[in-house]
Amino acid sequence: MLEEFVISVFAAVGTIAFATSGSFKGIRHNLDILGIFVLGFVTALGGGLIRDALLGHTPVAFIDVMPSIYAAIGCIIAMLSGRISLKILAMLTQPESKAFLVVDAIGLAAFTVLGARMGADAGLNLFGIVLLGSITGVGGGAIRDLLVVEVPLILKADFYATATIIGAVIFAVLYWLDWSLPVIMLITFTLTLVLRLLAIWRHWQLPKTKWD
Template sequence: MLEQMLFEFFIAIGTIAFAISGAFKAIRHEFDVLGLLVLGFATALGGGLIRDVMLHRTPTAFIDNGPAAYALAGCVIVLVSHWLSKKVWGLADPESRTFLVLDAVGLAAFTVIGASAGAEAGLNVFGIIMLAALTGVGGGMIRDLLAGETPLVLKSDFYATATIIGAVVFFILSYLSIDPVTNSAVTFAVTLLLRLSAIQFKWQLPRPK
């Protein structure tokens, strides 16, 4: 019961956070309301769609009403906030701390969801890591491509790295037979802490020159 509640919490917080980040970017590019919804939904649901297709199953968003409802809630939050205060435009800046933190929360939550799905499907460590990474960064990549930008994962230091490390932690804890609730909570915390630390301290990976 607790495991299911925690899993639903991660779905809700990750979907809403990514929908808000997508809506922020739509505002920055001066998209209309439909464009905002498209970008918000693509960001929130894109990673999950990629994950489910790779697992050869009907996407969860096409069966369960929850993800779409959470995505809509995130978009509505941004729309209402923007109409009440034009300051929201500033939060849409890709360098805005609010934008980056929301994206980090979504990344951490979806890392847990992707890794859990991989483990349940019986994938090996490589499969779990790949599924966690695609679930975590897939929606953001679609968002940036639709907005005509280089995907954040390709230029932001320690972005995909955070989700990869989080997935490795998930696999190790699973291998050690740690209970799923503790495993999920630790994986979320590690991924989020790594990404927030990267933002705060401007961690960078070596770049070929």
């Protein structure tokens, strides 16, 4: 009972957060209402669609209506925010802004948990759990950025994919140690979110190769 409740909360939080961040980017690129919804839905559901395809499952978004409802809520939140304050909207829609990155970080952490958990349920090894957790976390955002002709955040952001990989590894290790699943999910979410927020705050970056 507790496990299902925690999963439902993460699914709702992650979907709404990612749909909101995707819609904000659509607003920044001056897309019409359909374009904003497309970008929001792709960001919220894209990673899960890839994950389910890898697992050979019918995508959850095609069976359960709630992911679409959560995604729609995120899109509406983004569009209504423009009526509150143009200054706030401008801050939220800038991909380099702290506000945009924080919203995206929440979705990243929640979806890392969901992907890793589905990998564990499928009986995958450490690599499989980490891969599914990472893809679920960054897949939708990568598709979002490609649709608006931007270099995906995963390829240029400071400590973005690294945070989800570390979170998924911790999930897999704690799962192997047979910890309670709700506790594992809460720890993974918190760790992934904290790492990403610290990276935003402290401007952490991985080493880059310089070519002469």
